[in-house]
Amino acid sequence: MTETLKGNALLQNGTLSKGTAYTAEERKALGLTGLLPPMPASIGMQEEAMMEVYHSFSTPLQKSIFLDALRAANETLFFRMLMDNVDELLPVVYTPTVGDFCKQYSHLLRFPRGMFLSIEDKGHLAEILNNAPQKEVDMIVVTDGERILGLGDLGINGHGIPVGKLVFYTVCAGVDPAKCLGITLDVGTNRERYLKDPLYLGHRHERVRGKEYDEFIEEFFQAVKAKWPNCAIQFEDFANQNAFRLLDRYRNRYACFSDDIQGTAGAVVAGFFSACRAKGTKVSDERIMFLGAGESGTGSSRLLVEAMKEEGLTEEEARSKIWLFDINGPISTRRSDIADYMKPFAKDVDPSLTFEAYVDLVKPTAIVGLSTCGGAFTESIVRKMAAMNDRPIIFALSNPNSHSECSAEQAYEWTDGWALFCSGSPFEPVTYNRKTFVPRQGNNYFIFPGIGLGAILSGCTGIPPEVLLLASHTVADCVTDADLAQGSLFPPSSFMRKISHDIAVNVIRNAQKTGRCARTDIPADLDQYVTDYMYSPEYR
Numbered sequence: 001m002t003e004t005l006k007g008n009a010l011l012q013n014g015t016l017s018k019g020t021a022y023t024a025e026e027r028k029a030l031g032l033t034g035l036l037p038p039m040p041a042s043i044g045m046q047e048e049a050m051m052e053v054y055h056s057f058s059t060p061l062q063k064s065i066f067l068d069a070l071r072a073a074n075e076t077l078f079f080r081m082l083m084d085n086v087d088e089l090l091p092v093v094y095t096p097t098v099g100d101f102c103k104q105y106s107h108l109l110r111f112p113r114g115m116f117l118s119i120e121d122k123g124h125l126a127e128i129l130n131n132a133p134q135k136e137v138d139m140i141v142v143t144d145g146e147r148i149l150g151l152g153d154l155g156i157n158g159h160g161i162p163v164g165k166l167v168f169y170t171v172c173a174g175v176d177p178a179k180c181l182g183i184t185l186d187v188g189t190n191r192e193r194y195l196k197d198p199l200y201l202g203h204r205h206e207r208v209r210g211k212e213y214d215e216f217i218e219e220f221f222q223a224v225k226a227k228w229p230n231c232a233i234q235f236e237d238f239a240n241q242n243a244f245r246l247l248d249r250y251r252n253r254y255a256c257f258s259d260d261i262q263g264t265a266g267a268v269v270a271g272f273f274s275a276c277r278a279k280g281t282k283v284s285d286e287r288i289m290f291l292g293a294g295e296s297g298t299g300s301s302r303l304l305v306e307a308m309k310e311e312g313l314t315e316e317e318a319r320s321k322i323w324l325f326d327i328n329g330p331i332s333t334r335r336s337d338i339a340d341y342m343k344p345f346a347k348d349v350d351p352s353l354t355f356e357a358y359v360d361l362v363k364p365t366a367i368v369g370l371s372t373c374g375g376a377f378t379e380s381i382v383r384k385m386a387a388m389n390d391r392p393i394i395f396a397l398s399n400p401n402s403h404s405e406c407s408a409e410q411a412y413e414w415t416d417g418w419a420l421f422c423s424g425s426p427f428e429p430v431t432y433n434r435k436t437f438v439p440r441q442g443n444n445y446f447i448f449p450g451i452g453l454g455a456i457l458s459g460c461t462g463i464p465p466e467v468l469l470l471a472s473h474t475v476a477d478c479v480t481d482a483d484l485a486q487g488s489l490f491p492p493s494s495f496m497r498k499i500s501h502d503i504a505v506n507v508i509r510n511a512q513k514t515g516r517c518a519r520t521d522i523p524a525d526l527d528q529y530v531t532d533y534m535y536s537p538e539y540r
Ligand SMILES: NC(=O)C1=CN([C@@H]2O[C@H](COP(=O)(O)OP(=O)(O)OC[C@H]3O[C@@H](n4cnc5c(N)ncnc54)[C@H](OP(=O)(O)O)[C@@H]3O)[C@@H](O)[C@H]2O)C=CC1
Pocket: 147, 148, 149, 150, 151, 239, 240, 260, 264, 267, 291, 292, 293, 294, 295, 296, 297, 325, 326, 327, 328, 369, 370, 371, 372, 373, 376, 397, 398, 399, 400, 403, 423, 424, 425, 442, 443, 444, 445
């Protein structure tokens, strides 16, 4: 129906509108004559003008509010601008700015995008999905808003995250934005501030848990799959008490995966491949201490074990090289409060000592922060790492920047420029001792767009570790010696589409090999199959 839109209705439709770019002939045919200034603009002119406006705003939040409005007016131009200015614009659409946007989402919302499904709607989800803004959906990113970045429970205000993650699907993996759907499941919030905020737009009650929550999630999956049988689903920023359970429950039934558990793991291992290349070592040579034993810390540890096994270690040998810590100290067999998913990494060690005390005892070659705790890698800890290692590996991966375990500047300064560093959110290049370091982000965005793309095109259930490991290799293989020389452990953004394409091909190939492919219409030439699917922002 939308294809026949004309006149003002067409101009106001952000998915279809070309704004000022309609030619004189198109204007005549579409009833647009007189509705626009007379001279048609090219998309290049539109982009130049919008970048001028963008640069006129002084704060990242203002810039992101502007981009949100631009997207509502002309989605093609929005994506074109993003693709042409990835490094400049993505931090404004994604972390760190998306964190500020989310915190105030109910106050800022002007252009609703995606869907909100409330536990109050239980029993009616199938019917409500009929109101989806798009007819065909290939990719869903879903959250219940309980662990948004390192910011904790944001309730429905976390909706900026599924929307922001889906931007990567389009920019990096070429999934048509018209086939992407961000969904927030509103099951309440335990954040006092929002419960008391008169402008908060979610239901004001505590989070629903237990049987009722589980039934709601089950209904969600069944309703989604009945409506869009071929779509893939990415779990995002659920709290760990649900994230592991839900992944285990649904991974063998549907094309779904957890970005925080699995995507992060792929990125962390890619970072290790690069860091070890810079050091001239192997991953299995490392002794690694993780601050944070949740979804991302445990997920990454599991995949590091696989990487070490690939290099010849046994499971037990590999686990012995990885130490996990949570807010209460080391994951120790002497503790009674550790969750099942941590148990494979529990060691028979004193639970009363601090992370720093264990740095002295374990003498790690690498510390990885996935703790949400900004500043947790103190000067004292980082200096000890530098004293014990020629090239200490320091990954401060918590988001946004205010939650980074240390900043790039601190990492280089406290190690006299020897740190092999990356961070979850971007830091500006750092000049130390006349050398400029470019610490690119260690973020799951290198992995999830390709995994999701492969899941869409194969309909595969589950993403096995060997596929994640291949994804890590794909990312690390794009890092050049020149990248390493300037301290970059990840490739530049210009590689993102190639990386996502190659990861997707591996996802499909593995699904075919292991009989997990739901789709029966896959052609033999997988490269071409994936390439043909990938969208580029051109006016429709
Ligand atoms: N760079 C990237 O690509 C990614 C980064 N992240 C970031 O990692 C962080 C954690 O995410 P995720 O693993 O999913 O979250 P979880 O809630 O699953 O895990 C957080 C872990 O950190 C521990 N922790 C919390 N506070 C402290 C503290 N003060 N000292 C030591 N440990 C602490 C928690 O312990 P306890 O459970 O006992 O409270 C828990 O083990 C977030 O900031 C997120 O933004 C996540 C995914 C990807």
